[in-house]
Amino acid sequence: MPEALKAEDITVRFGGVLAVDRVSLALKPSEILGLIGPNGAGKTTLFNAITGFVPIENGRVTFFGEEVTGEPPYRRAQRGMGRTFQTERPFEELTVLENVLVPAFLKKPRRREAESLAMAMLERVGLADRAHQPALDLNLARRRRLELAKALAIQPRALFLDEVMAGLNPPALREMIGLVRSLSAEGLAILMVEHIMEAIIELSDHVIVLANGRKIAEGKPHDVISDPLVIEAYLGTD
Amino acid sequence: MIGNLFGLLLLLGAGLAYPWLLPGALTVGITILLFAGWATAWDILGGWAGQVSLGHASFVGIGAYFVAIGAMDYDLAPWWSVLLAVAAAMLLALFWGGLTFRLHGPYFTLSTIAIAEILRLIAINENWLTGGATGVFIATLPMPFGIDLFDRLTQFYLALAFALGVIGCVVALSRSRFGYQLRAVREDENSAMAAGIDPTRVKLKAFMLSSGLTAIGGGIYGMMLSFLEPHILFFLLLSVQIALTAIIGGRGTVWGPLVGAVLLVGAGEVFRTTFAEANLLIYGVLILLVILFLPSGIVGEVNRRLIRRRYARSAQG
Numbered sequence: 001m002p003e004a005l006k007a008e009d010i011t012v013r014f015g016g017v018l019a020v021d022r023v024s025l026a027l028k029p030s031e032i033l034g035l036i037g038p039n040g041a042g043k044t045t046l047f048n049a050i051t052g053f054v055p056i057e058n059g060r061v062t063f064f065g066e067e068v069t070g071e072p073p074y075r076r077a078q079r080g081m082g083r084t085f086q087t088e089r090p091f092e093e094l095t096v097l098e099n100v101l102v103p104a105f106l107k108k109p110r111r112r113e114a115e116s117l118a119m120a121m122l123e124r125v126g127l128a129d130r131a132h133q134p135a136l137d138l139n140l141a142r143r144r145r146l147e148l149a150k151a152l153a154i155q156p157r158a159l160f161l162d163e164v165m166a167g168l169n170p171p172a173l174r175e176m177i178g179l180v181r182s183l184s185a186e187g188l189a190i191l192m193v194e195h196i197m198e199a200i201i202e203l204s205d206h207v208i209v210l211a212n213g214r215k216i217a218e219g220k221p222h223d224v225i226s227d228p229l230v231i232e233a234y235l236g237t238d
Numbered sequence: 239m240i241g242n243l244f245g246l247l248l249l250l251g252a253g254l255a256y257p258w259l260l261p262g263a264l265t266v267g268i269t270i271l272l273f274a275g276w277a278t279a280w281d282i283l284g285g286w287a288g289q290v291s292l293g294h295a296s297f298v299g300i301g302a303y304f305v306a307i308g309a310m311d312y313d314l315a316p317w318w319s320v321l322l323a324v325a326a327a328m329l330l331a332l333f334w335g336g337l338t339f340r341l342h343g344p345y346f347t348l349s350t351i352a353i354a355e356i357l358r359l360i361a362i363n364e365n366w367l368t369g370g371a372t373g374v375f376i377a378t379l380p381m382p383f384g385i386d387l388f389d390r391l392t393q394f395y396l397a398l399a400f401a402l403g404v405i406g407c408v409v410a411l412s413r414s415r416f417g418y419q420l421r422a423v424r425e426d427e428n429s430a431m432a433a434g435i436d437p438t439r440v441k442l443k444a445f446m447l448s449s450g451l452t453a454i455g456g457g458i459y460g461m462m463l464s465f466l467e468p469h470i471l472f473f474l475l476l477s478v479q480i481a482l483t484a485i486i487g488g489r490g491t492v493w494g495p496l497v498g499a500v501l502l503v504g505a506g507e508v509f510r511t512t513f514a515e516a517n518l519l520i521y522g523v524l525i526l527l528v529i530l531f532l533p534s535g536i537v538g539e540v541n542r543r544l545i546r547r548r549y550a551r552s553a554q555g
Binding site for chain 1 (some may be wrong): 413414415418419421423424425427428429430431432433434435436437490514545548549
């Protein structure tokens with residue numbers, strides 16, 4: 001069984017700024033990989049490079065044994081890369097159900113089947129009772145769950161979560177953690193960028209720490225957070 | 239869905255009754271129906287896909303000129319020339335879209351103004367083909383089953399069939415996968431891509447469908463005018479009127495463009511006959527009011543309120 005995702009020597013440059021500097025990572029099927037680091041470390045950029053939303057200067061991305069380097073993001077989504085966005089962006093003119101219908105159509109071209117898939121995903125994230133509400137009206141916690149439902153509706157082989165926990169209150173955070181764990185238990189490979197340490201420690205099988213675009217540590221969550229290099233990156237020296 | 243089918247039936251009924259009720263106003267009726275069809279076709283690109291075009295006069299002109307040149311120079315029946323016009327319009331849309339869909343927002347819109355300008359210059363300068371600036375006159379048309387295509391009543395029914403056909407397309411589109419792809423691209427291209435949608439491809443399909451349908455109406459318009467001038471057919475004002483009809487009625491709604499056509503063409507006619515010189519002023523003020531107070535158009539605003547009310551009721555009960 002090949003790795004779900006392999007990223008080798010990913011380098012992203014914005015003008016003169018080296019945002020991601022030769023970072024490699026691997027994600028096994030049904031593994032949760034946490035990507036952490038201080039603000040501006042390049043987490044979201046790396047995440048976008050892997051999912052194809054940001055062009056890379058150097059490196060190689062392989063998804064379930066097939067090379068996807070240079071492919072546009074929609075092609076990678078068609079291959080089964082499901083992603084959420086850090087600033088959640090529902091299709092505001094559509095209802096909650098219709099929002100999930102859009103990605104559901106990818107695998108189910110017929111309306112009836114797409115609709116039942118979309119409804120199942122809404123049930124999964126606990127939004128079924130809001131299906132016919134305009135997406136614009138959802139609060140932050142529900143928008144996060146809608147993002148997740150949209151990512152799930154393409155029936156992905158791997159899930160890429162960009163800060164789905166940020167800004168949630170404690171009960172909503174617990175729910176989200178439970179949800180991610182149950183998705184992983186079903187065999188989805190998950191890469192999550194996250195600031196909330198509680199979620200990272202509880203969920204991740206493996207953690208990678210970025211600082212200034214470079215990988216500075218990786219390993220088991222508990223080992224990584226006690227690594228002096230990591231503490232220094234977060235808190236600064238002196 | 240049932241509401242939409244009912245709407246189509248209502249339009250059919252109203253269309254069939256119109257010649258009996260207002261036999262003296264057939265030309266206004268044809269104009270309303272043509273604008274309804276054009277604005278609805280425009281809206282596939284401008285409303286559903288969110289790519290505002292100010293070049294749709296091009297496709298009207300292509301339809302009209304193909305019918306005229308086909309009839310006069312090649313002895314081609316209008317139904318064949320309309321088919322050719324549809325193919326030409328779609329090819330032009332494919333070419334233009336492929337060239338300009340990398341431009342976003344207002345830049346795409348500005349670029350579309352050039353299409354009609356280029357075609358207008360061709361129509362003026364290529365005398366041998368288009369009759370140049372003096373225009374081309376359709377003197378004869380075939381009479382299938384003894385039907386006179388110059389007859390206003392025949393043209394009215396053709397325009398009715400055209401409007402029904404285009405709106406029928408959009409009714410189907412509104413519930414289909416393609417319709418949702420269009421809306422997703424309009425709302426957020428990145429989110430659409432994350433859902434596996436290729437935005438450029440979707441926009442190109444919308445542009446081609448929109449331009450092909452517009453050309454059909456252009457063919458009917460050509461027969462109605464029977465004398466074609468490049469300054470009228472490829473005029474920016476016609477493009478603007480088509481876009482305004484859809485915008486005022488409600489972009490991205492099934493019935494908005496028809497409502498817009500009834501209001502703008504109908505009101506325009508009433509104002510012209512009642513207020514004479516002042517009509518353009520009143521017309522302008524009306525457009526301003528709608529844009530200021532109903533930014534999503536008349537039908538858009540009504541739909542929004544209906545959805546909210548329905549949701550509020552279901553949340554209570």
